Amino acid sequence: MPKVSDVPHLGKAIMEAIERGAPDVDLATLPNLTDMSADKLTENVIAVNAGTPNPRQKFVLAALVRHMHAFVKEVGLTPEEWMHGLEFLTKTGQMCTDIRQEFILLSDIFGVSALVDTLNHPKPEGATEATILGPFFVEDAREVPNGGEIAGEESGQPMLVKGRILDMAGNPIPNCLIETWETDEDGYYDTQRSGESGYVQDCRGRLYSDADGNYAFRCVMPVPYPIPNDGPVGQLLRGMNRHVFRPAHLHMMFIADGFEKLVTALYFKGDIFLSSDAVFGVKSSLVEDPKMVTDAAEARKAGFKKDQFLLCARDFVLITTEQAAEELVKAKAKAAEEAKAKA
Ligand SMILES: [Fe+2]
Secondary structure, eight states: OOBGGGSSSOOHHHHHHHHTTOOOOBGGGSOOOOOOOHHHHHHHHHHHGGGOSSHHHHHHHHHHHHHHHHHHHHHTOOHHHHHHHHHHHHHHHHHOOSSOOHHHHHHHHTTHHHHHHHHHOOOOTTSOOOOOOOSOOOTTOOBOOTTOBSSOGGGSSEEEEEEEEEOTTSOBOTTOEEEEEOOOTTSOOGGGGOSTTOOOOOSEEEEEOOTTSEEEEEEEOOOOEEOOOSSHHHHHHHHTTOOOEEOOEEEEEEEOTTBOOEEEEEEETTOTTTTOOTTOOOOGGGEEOOEEEOOHHHHHHHTOSSSOEEEEEOOEEOOBHHHHHHHHHHHHHHHHHHHHHHO
């Protein structure tokens, strides 16, 4: 059977589309798509997609079609609801700019970001858990010395965060790059404050662990904040009567040679939003309870001008890239086993 372009008298529009890159297929290789009953339709779409050369893409698309069709059937989607959904997605796209990603936010509030993160970064017992990156990380944070300051004391309640970066055997990881960022005491990131005066970096920085894996930096106690809620996702949350708040947290990222990059955050005991984070980022192993230090001499020693500060002592345990690969294989095998048991 010839390809489409071999068929005579097909018309200019078709020939021009093929010239511009539309696939020129052999029609004999395609399934017959004339039975559009609800049962046959799903099968037909998967069959016509089966020519996808990338096997992973083919697998993902087949599952996507299966789940989308099952969803439409399960809820009995009406044409009005279908159009309403499309209009919502259109508005979500229109809300996106260079600094606003409404689709990630949508993924966040449905727990998809947290699920992708959890499934792809399984950790063995004893390793520090990962959590979502969030939208406020910047690539070019200023470097501060180990023990230095990432936030001015005027930006909030002073806090010293210190501890060690360790491997699973308890050995120190020297020269580990630590990126950290947080809100000021008003609940804003510096990137949200770049108004007329331009962007001024505050409440973020990068440093390196020392030869014994020690790290320390001065920051401020972050506070809870709302996720962006002036767009379609905010409207959706209002429609579901869900709040839009995140508990206070200190973002941290660790990068060391031979180790899996760890993106995580510390949360703080007593926060009113700790158990209802709008984007599902809290893991109980990441909750800390900083202690108030009121010794002025200690405050001076740590580098604070004020006489008291919060002390958050926390070690982080990284896994090697080999350990990370092993954990992923184990987690996938377990998931496949569970899926099999359910089927
Ligand atoms: Fe955040």
